[in-house]
Amino acid sequence: MSETPVTVLGLGDMGTALARALMKAGHRTTVWNRTAAKAEALAAEGALTAATAGEAVAASPLVVVCLLDYDSVRQVLEPLGDALSGKAVVNLTNGTPQQARDLAAWAAGHGAHYLDGGIMAVPPMIGTPAAFLLYSGSPDVFADHRAVLDLFGESHHLGEDPGRAPLYDLALLSAMYGMFSGVLHAYALVRSDGVAAADVAPLLGRWLTAMSGAADGFAQQIDSGDHATGVVSNLAMQSAGFVNFTGSAGDQGISPELIAPIGDLMARRVADGHGHEGLSGLVELLGAGGPGAVQTR
Numbered sequence: 001m002s003e004t005p006v007t008v009l010g011l012g013d014m015g016t017a018l019a020r021a022l023m024k025a026g027h028r029t030t031v032w033n034r035t036a037a038k039a040e041a042l043a044a045e046g047a048l049t050a051a052t053a054g055e056a057v058a059a060s061p062l063v064v065v066c067l068l069d070y071d072s073v074r075q076v077l078e079p080l081g082d083a084l085s086g087k088a089v090v091n092l093t094n095g096t097p098q099q100a101r102d103l104a105a106w107a108a109g110h111g112a113h114y115l116d117g118g119i120m121a122v123p124p125m126i127g128t129p130a131a132f133l134l135y136s137g138s139p140d141v142f143a144d145h146r147a148v149l150d151l152f153g154e155s156h157h158l159g160e161d162p163g164r165a166p167l168y169d170l171a172l173l174s175a176m177y178g179m180f181s182g183v184l185h186a187y188a189l190v191r192s193d194g195v196a197a198a199d200v201a202p203l204l205g206r207w208l209t210a211m212s213g214a215a216d217g218f219a220q221q222i223d224s225g226d227h228a229t230g231v232v233s234n235l236a237m238q239s240a241g242f243v244n245f246t247g248s249a250g251d252q253g254i255s256p257e258l259i260a261p262i263g264d265l266m267a268r269r270v271a272d273g274h275g276h277e278g279l280s281g282l283v284e285l286l287g288a289g290g291p292g293a294v295q296t297r
């Protein structure tokens with residue numbers, strides 16, 4: 001087998017999917033998990049199992065880490081110390097930009113080459129064209145192991161700052177949670193009137209698809225600082241209508257807590273004299289930055 005041997009630390013749902021993608025492509029794959037039983041299915045499929053994280057790291061030049069959070073990553077990697085020297089460490093664990101920068105500095109101190117990553121996929125999407133992954137940190141690790149990383153999904157390197165991939169990851173996931181919040185509120189609302197969620201789902205999917213294009217328009221307005229030009233749904237109108245969302249929730253006996261915050265921001269922005277603008281202006285209430293602070297890549 002000529003493919004690069006790869007180690008995977010962490011065999012939760014995602015680590016298991018990553019290991020399977022490697023094995024399917026013929027990589028000698030060594031796996032380790034804190035709870036050893038989770039490695040049994042992969043071992044039956046041909047993975048090599050390591051009794052300790054140290055043994056797993058020693059087995060391959062490329063180490064993929066996919067644990068719950070950075071605390072668990074630290075708990076697993078720190079005792080290994082200089083055993084990581086010369087290794088390419090690709091950490092796909094969700095975290096903050098600062099956590100990624102701190103871990104990259106720690107890894108460099110032990111001679112490891114560090115690449116951080118964010119996975120824009122759920123486990124069944126790994127290895128399919130629907131998956132994409134965001135990376136930042138060592139350009140050499142990305143270039144040297146690009147073929148391996150592409151097995152997980154389409155790979156994007158966002159620069160040498162290890163914090164950049166988690167920044168994008170958290171931004172995309174924030175938008176996802178905003179969408180999910182709205183979806184859950186929508187289903188609670190119709191359920192309160194005896195309507196099955198499944199009856200609404202096709203129309204909801206169509207509506208979300210139609211509205212997803214707003215992200216591009218908002219981006220232009222936010223980068224330019226001009227939230228008024230070309231507006232067809234002014235904020236005063238939207239704010240006046242929004243009381244119906246919170247009001248109907250009260251009438252129907254459901255909590256408005258998933259959607260109420262944006263209504264409060266709309267009312268504040270209108271009160272500040274921006275009722276003629278569009279929704280994108282709410283970003284100005286969230287702090288940090290402004291058009292002058294934007295860097296182009």
Ligand SMILES: NC(=O)c1ccc[n+]([C@@H]2O[C@H](COP(=O)([O-])OP(=O)(O)OC[C@H]3O[C@@H](n4cnc5c(N)ncnc54)[C@H](OP(=O)(O)O)[C@@H]3O)[C@@H](O)[C@H]2O)c1
Nearest residue numbers: 010011012013014015034035067068072093094119121122
């Ligand atoms: N699943 C998804 O849809 C998805 C999508 C994108 C990104 N991600 C990210 O991928 C990472 C893994 O997610 P997952 O879905 O695989 O989670 P998971 O199924 O809950 O698995 C968590 C993993 O972390 C390990 N772990 C937790 N605490 C540990 C500790 N203190 N020491 C050693 N190992 C520890 C667990 O080991 P044990 O088995 O011993 O508990 C397990 O291997 C997360 O950062 C997540 O945000 C997940």
